[in-house]
Amino acid sequence: MNDHFVSQQLKKLRQITPNADWVSQQRQVIMAQVYHGQQPASLAFSRWSDFWLSLKYAFSQPGVVVSAILATVLLGGGTTSYLVGRQAKPGDSLYIAKQLSERAQLLAVSFDRAEQNKLKLALASQRVSEMAAVDQQADQQQAAAISREFKQTVSDVKDRLAQAETKAAAAALVKASQPKTVASNKTEDTFSAATGKDKTGRLEVSQPVTATATKTPSQIIEEAEQLFDKQEYSAAIDKLEAASQLMDSAK
Amino acid sequence: MTKSLVKQSSDRLLFLRLKIKDQAAFIQAYEAHQADIYRFIYFKVNSEAEAQDLTSTVFLKVWSVVQAGKLKGYNTLKSLLYTVARNTVIDFYRDNGKLNKVSLDNQDEPIDIVDDKPGAHELVQQDSDLQIIYRALGELKPEYREVIIMHFVNELSVAEIAQVTGKKPGNVRVIIHRGLEALRKLANE
Numbered sequence: 001m002n003d004h005f006v007s008q009q010l011k012k013l014r015q016i017t018p019n020a021d022w023v024s025q026q027r028q029v030i031m032a033q034v035y036h037g038q039q040p041a042s043l044a045f046s047r048w049s050d051f052w053l054s055l056k057y058a059f060s061q062p063g064v065v066v067s068a069i070l071a072t073v074l075l076g077g078g079t080t081s082y083l084v085g086r087q088a089k090p091g092d093s094l095y096i097a098k099q100l101s102e103r104a105q106l107l108a109v110s111f112d113r114a115e116q117n118k119l120k121l122a123l124a125s126q127r128v129s130e131m132a133a134v135d136q137q138a139d140q141q142q143a144a145a146i147s148r149e150f151k152q153t154v155s156d157v158k159d160r161l162a163q164a165e166t167k168a169a170a171a172a173l174v175k176a177s178q179p180k181t182v183a184s185n186k187t188e189d190t191f192s193a194a195t196g197k198d199k200t201g202r203l204e205v206s207q208p209v210t211a212t213a214t215k216t217p218s219q220i221i222e223e224a225e226q227l228f229d230k231q232e233y234s235a236a237i238d239k240l241e242a243a244s245q246l247m248d249s250a251k
Numbered sequence: 252m253t254k255s256l257v258k259q260s261s262d263r264l265l266f267l268r269l270k271i272k273d274q275a276a277f278i279q280a281y282e283a284h285q286a287d288i289y290r291f292i293y294f295k296v297n298s299e300a301e302a303q304d305l306t307s308t309v310f311l312k313v314w315s316v317v318q319a320g321k322l323k324g325y326n327t328l329k330s331l332l333y334t335v336a337r338n339t340v341i342d343f344y345r346d347n348g349k350l351n352k353v354s355l356d357n358q359d360e361p362i363d364i365v366d367d368k369p370g371a372h373e374l375v376q377q378d379s380d381l382q383i384i385y386r387a388l389g390e391l392k393p394e395y396r397e398v399i400i401m402h403f404v405n406e407l408s409v410a411e412i413a414q415v416t417g418k419k420p421g422n423v424r425v426i427i428h429r430g431l432e433a434l435r436k437l438a439n440e
């Protein structure tokens with residue numbers, strides 16, 4: 001390979017582009033962000049008296065009164081839409097608003113992977129609740145969309161956990177390969193309750209810790225997925241919560 | 252060449268409109284540059300999901316800069332976008348430093364570019380030469396990789412890269428030359 005050939009190959013990497021769905025969703029998020037922050041037309045009121053005078057003048061105009069009524073109705077409607085949107089399911093007209101809200105929440109914690117994973121698990125639980133509420137025979141498309149979203153969300157969390165585990169293992173390997181300067185005190189993996197006696201005078205016996213008792217968050221999430229497939233939705237939510245708590249305690 | 256000139260002129264116009272906080276111009280800037288910024292970040296973080304999150308963060312940060320009217324330090328739209336993108340990736344590694352002891356963008360530990368999702372991976376699988384270049388890029392020094400991606404993949408000029416990296420154009424030319432040489436050697440190994 002010569003330099004020209006290498007540069008030609010590099011040009012081909014321009015074909016790496018983000019997922020089209022993601023681009024379109026992000027465009028909506030960005031538009032919401034950009035236009036939400038829009039400053040209203042500025043009216044400078046230096047004094048309260050100016051304000052009241054302007055208000056009095058404005059409401060003497062019939063057009064303004066009509067506009068004010070319309071604005072009240074629309075604003076009221078917007079708030080209602082938001083509240084209803086929180087309950088929206090795929091296919092509903094307000095579902096996109098709900099998705100935007102969820103994505104905005106994820107963006108807010110984009111620098112904290114642990115928080116983002118926990119939030120994604122909460123969103124996955126939300127999908128499970130939606131699946132439990134939907135009539136799967138009548139709304140097959142809706143059920144398929146919820147199922148797809150659930151799988152995608154838990155898959156993202158599992159991928160990220162796997163990446164973190166790989167990195168932690170690599171770091172542990174690096175640490176282990178470094179020469180030890182201080183002799184380590186080898187400790188037994190036992191519960192520390194071997195010193196006292198119980199009411200009957202018997203000695204309590206220490207028990208070795210068994211590794212099988214503990215599960216990783218990824219394993220618990222997989223169990224949740226299996227329960228979701230078996231339509232055991234309540235148990236699936238319990239598992240997702242357990243995984244989230246385990247991730248929290250591992251911080 | 253003509254296409255490049257048209258794009259430059261369009262970028263210049265967009266940048267001028269951003270100076271007066273034109274919202275539509277910002278949306279156009281997102282549409283025109285999101286793929287390039289995503290690709291730039293993707294080769295730094297080696298993950299589709301992280302690259303998507305960080306790309307979103309970059310554009311939201313850029314909008315904050317535009318809204319705050321702090322564009323004086325930037326000469327072009329690209330210098331604004333790429334500078335914010337670079338800083339966002341640096342912040343990302345710093346904030347996650349406690350969680351991830353092994354940084355992917357560490358000179359002592361080159362990244363292994365293997366993505367688990369279709370897209371980049373599928374593209375590379377279909378072309379054996381590209382596969383070799385893709386792997387070699389992962390072994391390249393981050394300083395070289397960054398400039399190679401900006402120049403050969405995202406088609407930034409030497410002057411534009413100099414603005415983003417804060418280096419002199421002459422230094423950028425040297426890095427491009429050495430980077431390409433190093434990449435060729437790695438590809439031929």
